[in-house]
Amino acid sequence: MRILVTGAAGMIGQKLVARLAAEGHVGGRPIAALLLHDVVAPAAPPGLAAESVTGDLAGPGAAAELAAFRPDLVFHLAGVVSGEAEADFELGYRVNLHGTLALFEALRQAGSHPRLVYASSIAVFGAPFPEVIPDDFHPVPLTSYGTQKLMGELLLNDYTRRGFLDGIGLRLPTICVRPGRPNKAASGFFSSIIREPLAGREAVLPVPREVVHTHASPRAAVGFLLHAATLDAAAIGARRNLTMPGVAVSVAEEIAALGRVAGEAPLALIRDAPDPAVWAIVRNWPTRFAATRARDLGFAAETSFEEIIRIHIADELGGVVPRPAS
Amino acid sequence: MRILVTGAAGMIGQKLVARLAAEGHVGGRPIAALLLHDVVAPAAPPGLAAESVTGDLAGPGAAAELAAFRPDLVFHLAGVVSGEAEADFELGYRVNLHGTLALFEALRQAGSHPRLVYASSIAVFGAPFPEVIPDDFHPVPLTSYGTQKLMGELLLNDYTRRGFLDGIGLRLPTICVRPGRPNKAASGFFSSIIREPLAGREAVLPVPREVVHTHASPRAAVGFLLHAATLDAAAIGARRNLTMPGVAVSVAEEIAALGRVAGEAPLALIRDAPDPAVWAIVRNWPTRFAATRARDLGFAAETSFEEIIRIHIADELGGVVPRPAS
Numbered sequence: 001m002r003i004l005v006t007g008a009a010g011m012i013g014q015k016l017v018a019r020l021a022a023e024g025h026v027g028g029r030p031i032a033a034l035l036l037h038d039v040v041a042p043a044a045p046p047g048l049a050a051e052s053v054t055g056d057l058a059g060p061g062a063a064a065e066l067a068a069f070r071p072d073l074v075f076h077l078a079g080v081v082s083g084e085a086e087a088d089f090e091l092g093y094r095v096n097l098h099g100t101l102a103l104f105e106a107l108r109q110a111g112s113h114p115r116l117v118y119a120s121s122i123a124v125f126g127a128p129f130p131e132v133i134p135d136d137f138h139p140v141p142l143t144s145y146g147t148q149k150l151m152g153e154l155l156l157n158d159y160t161r162r163g164f165l166d167g168i169g170l171r172l173p174t175i176c177v178r179p180g181r182p183n184k185a186a187s188g189f190f191s192s193i194i195r196e197p198l199a200g201r202e203a204v205l206p207v208p209r210e211v212v213h214t215h216a217s218p219r220a221a222v223g224f225l226l227h228a229a230t231l232d233a234a235a236i237g238a239r240r241n242l243t244m245p246g247v248a249v250s251v252a253e254e255i256a257a258l259g260r261v262a263g264e265a266p267l268a269l270i271r272d273a274p275d276p277a278v279w280a281i282v283r284n285w286p287t288r289f290a291a292t293r294a295r296d297l298g299f300a301a302e303t304s305f306e307e308i309i310r311i312h313i314a315d316e317l318g319g320v321v322p323r324p325a326s
Numbered sequence: 327m328r329i330l331v332t333g334a335a336g337m338i339g340q341k342l343v344a345r346l347a348a349e350g351h352v353g354g355r356p357i358a359a360l361l362l363h364d365v366v367a368p369a370a371p372p373g374l375a376a377e378s379v380t381g382d383l384a385g386p387g388a389a390a391e392l393a394a395f396r397p398d399l400v401f402h403l404a405g406v407v408s409g410e411a412e413a414d415f416e417l418g419y420r421v422n423l424h425g426t427l428a429l430f431e432a433l434r435q436a437g438s439h440p441r442l443v444y445a446s447s448i449a450v451f452g453a454p455f456p457e458v459i460p461d462d463f464h465p466v467p468l469t470s471y472g473t474q475k476l477m478g479e480l481l482l483n484d485y486t487r488r489g490f491l492d493g494i495g496l497r498l499p500t501i502c503v504r505p506g507r508p509n510k511a512a513s514g515f516f517s518s519i520i521r522e523p524l525a526g527r528e529a530v531l532p533v534p535r536e537v538v539h540t541h542a543s544p545r546a547a548v549g550f551l552l553h554a555a556t557l558d559a560a561a562i563g564a565r566r567n568l569t570m571p572g573v574a575v576s577v578a579e580e581i582a583a584l585g586r587v588a589g590e591a592p593l594a595l596i597r598d599a600p601d602p603a604v605w606a607i608v609r610n611w612p613t614r615f616a617a618t619r620a621r622d623l624g625f626a627a628e629t630s631f632e633e634i635i636r637i638h639i640a641d642e643l644g645g646v647v648p649r650p651a652s
C-alpha cells in the first residue's frame with residue numbers, strides 16, 4: 001500500500017506517521033511506500049522508509065508531484081488553523097481551499113483513485129444550534145476556516161460520487177490535550193488549562209467555566225483517521241462527511257477531572273481572565289453532537305475527560321502522573 | 327445606482343434586464359449605469375443605456391474588468407445548468423465555481439462593496455429528505471451543479487461576513503414555464519409539458535405523474551431578485567442564503583391545471599414515456615420546502631399552478647389563452 005500524508009509535520013500528522021511506522025501496515029495491508037508532505041520539513045519516522053517533500057501544497061505543480069506518487073491512500077491533513085485563516089484571509093483560502101482543490105484535481109487527473117481521508121472540523125457549524133447537533137443539521141460556518149473546510153467536504157463528496165476519489169471527511173472535534181507550545185487556534189486554551197498546570201506552569205482561562213465543548217485526544221484522532229482508511233465504503237453511503245464523536249464537557253468539569261487525576265495543586269495555576277475577543281468566537285461554537293452515524297460506523301473516542309487527561313500523561317509525560325499535592 | 331448583471335443573455339437575465347429597463351430604478355434609486363455580461367452577446371434593453379461585455383467570466387482578467395465598473399448592485403446569474411455541469415465536469419467547475427470565485431475576489435479587491443444577489447438553486451439539496459424540507463435542513467448535493475452552487479453560497483456568506491460584499495443567495499426552485507426551446511436542464515420536461523401542448527405540439531413526460539416538485543414563474547424569479555436587491559440586510563441575519571418559496575404540485579396536478587386553463591385538447595398531446603435515466607436524477611430531487619425565512623422576509627411566489635400557467639400565457643403568448651377544444 002502506497003500512502004501519502006499532507007500536513008505530515010503537524011501535530012496530528014506526526015502522531016499518525018509515528019503510528020504508521022510502529023504498525024507497518026494499515027488494516028493488514030503492508031505499507032510499501034510512504035510520502036510525507038508539508039510546508040515545514042516533515043521528520044522521517046524511525047523504522048519505515050519514507051520519502052518527504054517540503055513545499056506549499058497550493059504552489060504550482062506541487063499537487064501534481066504528489067499525485068504522481070500514485071497513492072492508494074491519502075491522509076489530507078495540511079491546513080491553516082482557524083485563528084490564522086481568520087487573521088489572514090488570503091492565506092486561508094490559498095491553503096485550505098485552493099490547496100485542497102489542487103490536490104483533488106491532481107489525484108483525479110493521475111487516476112489512482114485513492115481512499116482519501118480528509119481532516120475537516122466541527123467549525124463547519126455555526127450558531128444558533130439545537131441542544132444536541134444532529135447529523136442532518138445544516139452547517140453554516142461563522143469563520144473563514146469553517147467555510148474553507150466545508151467547501152473541501154463538498155468537493156470530496158462530489159469527487160467521490162463521480163468516482164475520481166474514494167473520500168471520507170472527518171469533522172474532528174477540538175483535539176485535546178494538544179502537546180507542545182500554544183498555536184494560533186482560538187481553541188488553544190482548552191489544552192493549555194490542562195497541559196500547563198500539569199507542567200507546573202500557569203494557564204489563562206479566557207472564557208466562563210460554564211462553556212461546554214466536545215473533545216477527543218490526539219490518540220483518538222489518529223484512531224479516527226486509521227478507521228476511516230479501512231472502512232467499507234458501502235457502509236458509509238452517499239454522505240461522505242461524518243461528524244466524529246467526542247467527550248462533551250464544561251470547562252468546570254474538565255478542571256474537576258484534572259483535580260481527580262493530579263490533585264488540587266495544578267488547579268491553583270488556572271487563572272480566570274475573561275477575554276471578550278476570545279469569548280466572541282467561542283460563544284458561536286457548537287457544544288454537543290449526536291455523531292450517530294460515526295458511532296454506528298465504529299468511530300470511537302474517549303468516554304470521559306479523565307481518560308483524555310490520562311492519555312496525555314501516558315503519551316506526552318512518559319506516564320508519570322505529577323504527584324498530587326498532599 | 328450602478329448595476330452589473332452576469333448571465334444577462336440567459337432566460338432569467340433577459341427578463342430581469344427588460345424589467346430594469348421598464349422601471350428605470352431599483353427600490354426608488356434610479357439606474358445610472360447598467361453593465362451586461364455573458365459568454366453569449368447580451369441584447370441591449372430598449373430605453374436604457376447599457377454597456378455590454380461578451381466573454382467567459384472565468385477567463386483571465388474578465389472578472390477584474392467587471393469589478394472595475396464599481397457596481398453598487400450585482401445580479402450574478404451566469405452559470406452552466408445542471409445537465410451540462412453533470413455531462414462536462416470541467417466546464418461546470420470552471421464556470422460555476424471558478425467564475426464565481428473570480429467575480430467575488432475581483433469585487434473584494436475593487437472594494438465597491440456591492441449588494442450581490444446570487445442565483446443559487448434547490449439543487450443544493452439531495453435525497454433522502456423529510457416530507458417538507460425545513461430551512462435548517464443540511465444541504466447535501468447529489469450533482470456537481472448543486473455542489474458548485476453550494477460552494478458559491480458558502481463563499482457569498484463568508485465574503486459578506488468579512489465585509490467584502492453584501493450578498494444574498496437565493497435558492498431558486500425550478501422556474502416554470504421556461505419559454506423558448508428546451509435546454510440541457512434535466513428539469514426541462516416540467517416546462518415542456520405545459521409550453522409545448524399550449525403551442526399545439528407534443529410533449530414527452532419521462533417521469534411518473536405522482537412526482538411532486540416546487541415551481542415559480544420566471545416573473546416570480548425576477549421578483550425574488552429585485553426584492554433581494556433592496557432588502558434590509560439587518561433583517562436577514564448571518565445566514566445569507568435563502569430557500570425561495572414556490573408552488574409544490576404533482577405532475578398530475580399540473581396537468582389538471584393545464585386542463586382547467588386551456589381545455590382538454592392540449593392534454594392529449596402529453597405522452598408518457600418513462601425514461602429511467604431522467605427518473606434516476608429526478609427521484610433524488612427535493613419536493614416541498616417550508617421556505618419560512620424567505621416568506622417572512624417578504625419573498626412571494628405564485629399560490630397555484632394555474633397562476634403559473636396564466637403568467638406564461640400573459641408574458642409569452644400575448645395573453646391569448648388557446649381556445650379550448652369544445
Ligand SMILES: NC(=O)c1ccc[n+]([C@@H]2O[C@H](COP(=O)([O-])OP(=O)(O)OC[C@H]3O[C@@H](n4cnc5c(N)ncnc54)[C@H](O)[C@@H]3O)[C@@H](O)[C@H]2O)c1
Pocket residue numbers: 006007008009010011012013037038039040055056057058076077078079080081095099119120121122171172173174175176
Ligand atoms: N487539532 C485540532 O483540534 C483539529 C480540529 C479539527 C480539524 N483539524 C484539522 O486537522 C488537520 C491537522 O491538524 P493539526 O492539529 O495537526 O494542525 P497543525 O497546524 O499542527 O498541522 C497542519 C500542518 O499543515 C501544514 N501546512 C500549512 N500550510 C501548508 C501548505 N501551504 N502546504 C503544505 N502544508 C501546509 C502546516 O505546516 C502544519 O504542519 C488540519 O487540517 C486541521 O485544520 C484539527
Ligand SMILES: NC(=O)c1ccc[n+]([C@@H]2O[C@H](COP(=O)([O-])OP(=O)(O)OC[C@H]3O[C@@H](n4cnc5c(N)ncnc54)[C@H](O)[C@@H]3O)[C@@H](O)[C@H]2O)c1
Pocket residue numbers: 332333334335336337338339363364365366381382383384402403404405406407421425445446447448497498499500501502
Ligand atoms: N431556470 C431555473 O429553473 C433555475 C433554477 C435554479 C437556479 N437557476 C440559476 O439561475 C441562473 C439563471 O438561470 P437561467 O434559467 O436564466 O439559465 P440560462 O442558462 O438561461 O442562463 C445562464 C447564462 O449564463 C451564461 N454563461 C454560461 N457560462 C458562462 C461563462 N463562462 N461566462 C459568462 N456567462 C456564462 C449563459 O450563456 C447563459 O446566458 C443560473 O445561474 C441558474 O443556474 C436557474
